[in-house]
Amino acid sequence: xxxxxxxxRYLITVTGKKLTVTCSQNMNHEYMSWYRQDPGLGLRQIYYxxxxxxxDKGDVPEGYKVSRKEKRNFPLILESPSxxxxxxxxxASRRREGEAFFGQGTRLTVV
Amino acid sequence: AQSVTQLDSQVPVFEEAPVELRCNYxxxxxxxxxxxxxxxxxxxxLLLKYLSGSTLVKGINGFEAEFNKSQTSFHLRKPSVxxxxxxxxxxxxxxxxxxxNNDMRFGAGTRLTVKx
Numbered sequence: 001x002x003x004x005x006x007x008x009r010y011l012i013t014v015t016g017k018k019l020t021v022t023c024s025q026n027m028n029h030e031y032m033s034w035y036r037q038d039p040g041l042g043l044r045q046i047y048y049x050x051x052x053x054x055x056d057k058g059d060v061p062e063g064y065k066v067s068r069k070e071k072r073n074f075p076l077i078l079e080s081p082s083x084x085x086x087x088x089x090x091x092a093s094r095r096r097e098g099e100a101f102f103g104q105g106t107r108l109t110v111v
Numbered sequence: 112a113q114s115v116t117q118l119d120s121q122v123p124v125f126e127e128a129p130v131e132l133r134c135n136y137x138x139x140x141x142x143x144x145x146x147x148x149x150x151x152x153x154x155x156x157l158l159l160k161y162l163s164g165s166t167l168v169k170g171i172n173g174f175e176a177e178f179n180k181s182q183t184s185f186h187l188r189k190p191s192v193x194x195x196x197x198x199x200x201x202x203x204x205x206x207x208x209x210x211x212n213n214d215m216r217f218g219a220g221t222r223l224t225v226k227x
Contacts, residue, residue, distance in 0.1 A: 033215065100155075100215055
């Protein structure tokens with residue numbers, strides 16, 4: 001089954017404790033992206049990747065890191081999480097031209 | 112870069128009434144356009160897409176949208192809504208390959224609430 005898998009689905013952590021949210025897709029898509037969803041703001045792009053070892057900042061990259069060492073994986077790293085990073089996060093993948101396929105989301109709470 | 116504006120943050124409507132959710136985009140190049148739906152506590156699901164060809168696009172669950180290049184709009188319509196259509200709807204835009212910055216961007220969302 002074609003899918004984008006994010007883990008974990010829910011995470012509560014403390015300020016400053018490094019964390020990684022994993023994302024994997026099995027559709028051989030070139031493009032992968034991370035978004036955060038906040039009430040009234042829609043989905044804002046954090047980072048995106050056009051292929052292995054090619055990443056670029058989206059609209060809200062501060063406080064986040066990504067890497068794309070393999071085509072299928074695109075982890076999101078928060079080196080020192082802060083409460084303003086409490087949000088719902090989505091990973092997505094797509095071909096160069098076409099619709100995005102989304103993971104089920106990761107609800108992160110930073111206390 | 113492309114951008115999207117969804118003109119209504121909330122749209123309440125009675126069951127079996129028609130509905131239109133409005134979306135305008137901005138881009139200096141040709142675009143691809145999408146509508147996604149998000150049901151409570153779920154991820155985003157594609158409703159329909161415009162890549163090329165006919166400007167009237169039909170999607171799942173009886174929804175359709177019309178691409179209007181002169182008005183830079185891509186409004187979503189359904190002639191008769193059901194309670195189960197209650198959800199958040201997102202309009203999105205991307206550019207074809209070969210253009211710089213062809214990542215996908217989303218609007219702020221429209222919450223559709225269908226009342227009995």
